Amino acid sequence: MSVEADVDLYDSETFAALDYAPDGILKHLNTGAYTFETGATLPQIVLGYETWGTLNKDASNAVFVAHALTGDSHVAQGASSEAGWWDGFVGPGQTVDTERYFVVAANMVGGCSGSTGPASPDPNGKAWGSRFPFTTIKDSVRLESRLADALGIKVWHTVLGGSLGGARALEWAVEFPERVRNCVVVAATAESSAEQIAFAQAQTAVIRLDPDFAGGDYYENERVPSAGLGIARRIAHITYRTAAELDVRFGRAAQGAEEPVAGPGKGRGRYQVESYLDHQADKLVSRFDANSYVVLTEALMSHDVARGHGSMQGALGRLGGVRFLVGAVDSDRLYWPEQSELLARSLPDPCNVHYITSPIGHDGFLTDIEQLREVLNREILT
Numbered sequence: 001m002s003v004e005a006d007v008d009l010y011d012s013e014t015f016a017a018l019d020y021a022p023d024g025i026l027k028h029l030n031t032g033a034y035t036f037e038t039g040a041t042l043p044q045i046v047l048g049y050e051t052w053g054t055l056n057k058d059a060s061n062a063v064f065v066a067h068a069l070t071g072d073s074h075v076a077q078g079a080s081s082e083a084g085w086w087d088g089f090v091g092p093g094q095t096v097d098t099e100r101y102f103v104v105a106a107n108m109v110g111g112c113s114g115s116t117g118p119a120s121p122d123p124n125g126k127a128w129g130s131r132f133p134f135t136t137i138k139d140s141v142r143l144e145s146r147l148a149d150a151l152g153i154k155v156w157h158t159v160l161g162g163s164l165g166g167a168r169a170l171e172w173a174v175e176f177p178e179r180v181r182n183c184v185v186v187a188a189t190a191e192s193s194a195e196q197i198a199f200a201q202a203q204t205a206v207i208r209l210d211p212d213f214a215g216g217d218y219y220e221n222e223r224v225p226s227a228g229l230g231i232a233r234r235i236a237h238i239t240y241r242t243a244a245e246l247d248v249r250f251g252r253a254a255q256g257a258e259e260p261v262a263g264p265g266k267g268r269g270r271y272q273v274e275s276y277l278d279h280q281a282d283k284l285v286s287r288f289d290a291n292s293y294v295v296l297t298e299a300l301m302s303h304d305v306a307r308g309h310g311s312m313q314g315a316l317g318r319l320g321g322v323r324f325l326v327g328a329v330d331s332d333r334l335y336w337p338e339q340s341e342l343l344a345r346s347l348p349d350p351c352n353v354h355y356i357t358s359p360i361g362h363d364g365f366l367t368d369i370e371q372l373r374e375v376l377n378r379e380i381l382t
C-alpha cells in the first residue's frame with residue numbers, strides 16, 4: 001500500500017516538507033500547463049515520482065533513473081511494501097547506493113502509474129482518452145526538468161536508464177547538456193530504427209483493431225481492449241527474449257497435460273511457450289492501460305535525438321561536457337549491439353560499449369544489470 005502525497009509546485013512550503021521522504025513512496029508534483037513538442041497544450045500535467053536517500057547541501061549527488069516502456073517509478077522498495085524492479089541494483093549499499101546518492105525516478109507522462117496520461121481526467125472530469133496529445137521522449141524530459149527544478153537539482157550527477165529509459169537518459173543529455181554530468185545509456189539507441197518502428201507498429205495496430213478500443217474512448221465502457229493489449233505484449237515479449245533462450249527453456253514441450261497436436265474432435269492444447277506468452281500478456285493486461293501503451297510505444301517510435309538538431313552528429317556533438325557509459329546486451333535482437341556501438345563512436349569522446357552477457361536478449365538489462373556494477377562504480381558512481 002503506497003502513501004500518496006499530492007504536492008503542488010507552487011506551494012513550495014508543502015513541497016519542501018515532503019520532497020525527500022520517505023524512500024520509495026509515490027508522490028505527485030503538479031507541474032502546471034504544458035505545450036507538447038507537437039503543439040498541443042494540456043492545462044495541467046502531474047508527475048508521479050519517487051525518491052530515495054538525501055540530497056546533499058550543494059545538490060551534487062542527484063541521480064535520475066528512467067524506467068522502460070512498462071516500468072514505473074518504483075525502482076527500489078525503500079519504505080514501501082512492494083519490491084522495486086531494480087532492487088539489488090538501486091538501494092542502500094547497492095551499485096546505485098542510496099546512502100550516497102539522492103535517487104529520483106518519475107513516471108513518464110502519458111503512462112498509467114501516477115503521471116498524467118490518457119486515463120487522467122480533463123477539467124470536466126472526463127478521461128482524456130483519444131484526446132491525449134501525441135507525446136515524445138523530449139516531452140518526457142522537458143517535464144522531468146520541472147521536477148528537477150522543484151527538487152532544487154540544477155545538475156544531475158547521473159542520468160541512467162535501459163531501453164526506453166536509456167532513450168530518456170540520452171534525451172536528457174541532448175536537451176539539457178548543461179544539466180547532466182554523467183549519462184548511462186543501456187540497451188538503447190540514438191534513434192528508433194525502421195525495424196523497431198515496425199515491431200512497435202504491429203503492437204499499436206492490434207490494440208487499435210480491438211473493437212473494445214472504441215477509438216481510445218473506452219473508459220466509461222464495460223469492456224476495455226484487453227485482447228489487443230495482450231497480443232501487443234506477446235509480440236513485444238518475443239522481441240525481449242531470444243530464439244535460443246525460448247528453445248532451451250520450452251522447446252516443443254506441451255504445457256502440462258495439454259495436447260498441442262489435437263486429434264479429431266479434440267480442442268487443441270498449448271505448447272509451453274504459448275502458455276508462457278499467455279501469462280506475460282495477462283500480467284501486463286492486469287497492470288497497464290492500453291491507451292498508455294500506445295502513447296508510450298509511439299513516443300519510443302518517435303525517438304530520434306537528431307530532431308531539432310539537424311542530424312545525429314549535430315545533436316551528439318554538443319555533448320562534450322557529458323561523460324557517457326554505453327551498455328548493451330550481447331544477445332539483444334531488438335536493440336542491436338551495433339546500434340549501441342554506433343552511439344558510442346558518435347559521441348564527442350568516443351567510448352567502448354560495456355556488454356551484459358546473457359542468453360536472454362533485451363530483457364538482460366533488467367535481469368543481469370549487475371554485470372555493469374564494476375564499471376559503473378569505477379567510472380561513474382565512484
Ligand SMILES: CC(=O)SCCNC(=O)CCNC(=O)[C@H](O)C(C)(C)COP(=O)(O)OP(=O)(O)OC[C@H]1O[C@@H](n2cnc3c(N)ncnc32)[C@H](O)[C@@H]1OP(=O)(O)O
Nearest residue numbers: 067068069070071072085255272273275276279363366367
Ligand atoms: C523496466 C520494467 O519493465 S520494470 C517493470 C517490471 N517489468 C516487467 O514486469 C516487465 C515484464 N516482465 C519481464 O519483462 C520479465 O518477466 C522480467 C525481465 C522482469 C523478468 O524476467 P525473468 O526473470 O526471466 O522472468 P520470465 O520471463 O522467466 O517470466 C517468469 C514468469 O513466467 C511464468 N512462466 C514460466 N513458464 C511458464 C509457462 N510454461 N506457462 C505460464 N507461465 C510461465 C513464471 O511462472 C513467472 O511468472 P511470474 O512473473 O508471475 O512469477
Ligand SMILES: N[C@@H](CCO)C(=O)O
Nearest residue numbers: 068069070071163164
Ligand atoms: N520488459 C521491459 C522491456 C521493454 O524495454 C518493459 O516491459 O518495459
